[in-house]
Amino acid sequence: MKRKELSIYIHIPFCKRKCNYCDFCSFTDGTEELHSRYVGRICEEIRSASVSAQGYAVKTVYFGGGTPSLLDASLFERVLSALRESFCVDEAAEITLECNPATAREGFFEKLRAIGVNRLSIGLQSADDTELAALGRLHSYADFEHTYFVARSAGFDNISVDLMYGLPDQTLDGFKYSLEKVVSLAPEHISSYLLKIEEGTAFWKRASELRLPDEDTQLQMYRMMTNYLCEKGYYKYEVSNFAREGFESRHNVGYWTGREYLGFGVAAYSFFKGERFGNSRDIDAFLSGKDITEERESIGAEDAAFEFVMLGMRMGEGISLSEYERRFSRSFERDFPSAERFEEYGLLRREGDRLSFTDEGFFVSNTVLAEFLSDFSKAVDTDGKML
Ligand code: SF4
Incomplete structure (x- = not known):
């Protein structure tokens, strides 16, 4: 019998510092001991979910955050072992890990390759150090380039780079500069999102001081980006995502085409067997073994x-x-x-x-x-x- 396709999302909610625009679920007080306990709970959840996923084949795994690359590579090995023991993970599964250039360290990427991670998504956001500082990012453009080359030499041949546009004081030329710098490195995939000022973020609190590009400029940025990236051999397969042929994010395409998925960890969402359900952000409850599922709804x-x-x-x-x-x-x-x-x-x-x-x-x-x-x-x- 043909198995049904399944995707797995693992949320890693730890960051070194909160970026000014970020409303993702992440905590800045993580220690190695906390990382290990958190991953231990993820593995328990994976094992207990396995019974209901018989008849499914895992096609993609995505470690998102937060900053997954903050954790020791051995913790991902634990998660992947738990997944492979409990689920039928396709040998050719796409396994992506989000990586922040401020966290790159010796030997990390080699270890990821060795345990089967085969795709990286590196959060750059801008090639301009002034813009990076305004966003509250902890890395420079040079840190990103270093991370990118180290990942390439460790054997990663499927890398996505994240950019943002519509940043405070950003001009059309400034955004073009970031695109050119990224394209010159020839990543397989580029995601580029318009900055949104989300409630509760540091930017939200001083929104009236931010000099954001007006809507016309944002539209020009979007058009320029689409034309430029298409000229350079990327095609727009989703509103904010561009790829070289064959390098679309299989994980995200799964979301957009209705594939079922299971999410593990705080703030992770699932769509499985006709229901959608999400986990709360309560990390203490999660660590103490409580069920943090909320917002369960049937899809009619x-x-x-x-x-x-x-x-x-x-x-x-x-x-x-x-x-x-x-x-x-x-x-x-x-x-x-x-x-x-x-x-x-x-x-x-x-x-x-x-x-x-x-x-x-x-x-x-x-x-x-x-x-x-x-x-x-x-x-x-x-x-x-x-x-
Ligand atoms: S690194 Fe990512 S998840 Fe962490 S605070 Fe910055 S934007 Fe948010």
Whole structure:
């Protein structure tokens, strides 16, 4: 019997210092002893989840954070051993680890390679040291380059680099400079996100002082980035993700195409056997062995139809309209009447059976998808009245 595909996410919530824009779940008071206890609990959770995952094959594993690269490599070996003992992990599974240039140290990458980590995601954010300092990052561009070359010489041939744009005082040329520096190193994958000022962050507290690029400049940055990276041999396979052919993040593509996943650790989310559930951020409760699951919800047929559209539209190739109709026995035209208007505005494009965002559309995708939500709620409401 063919096994169903599964992805695994492991959250490592430790950082040296909190960056000014960050609202991810991370703690800055971690010690080696705490790291080890935390990983011990992750391994326990993995072992107890294994019974329910029979019949599944793990296709991707992702260590995210936080700063996974802060931990000793032997701790990842423990996690991967627990996974391989408890789950059927595909031999060719993509195993990614997020890495912060401020944490690179002797022998770390060789050890990761030896235990089967085969992809790195390095958080650079900017090639300009002034911008890095403004973001509260603990590394310089030179630290990043050093980390990148050490990882290459340890044998990593699948590296992603993270950038951000729309930073305080950043100009179009300043962002182009960061892109050029990164492209000159020829990583296989580049992610680039627009800075958002999230509630509770250091930036949030002094938001009125930040001189952020206006919306027009942000749009120009997005367009320039798309054109430049495409010119240099990367293709945009998702709203903020670019890859050389064959180097898309298989883990993230799994999220966007509806693959099931299990998340372990604080603030980790799962989508498994028709339910979505997430863990709280309460690390003390987690360490003491309590169940920290919260927000459990069943995904009904209508939720699944809506998610198919919301997640699929993030992808460069968009969605197949006939697949929507076949899988959910619903009419796309009836469920999302505003799509036609967005096509006329040049924000959506229809090619054969597929509907996707144009470059302009990607930049305002949140607005378009909010309209889709309103369309779909009305359609479902009408369904209810017809019953
Ligand atoms: S290193 Fe990453 S997770 Fe840690 S504080 Fe900075 S942005 Fe947040």
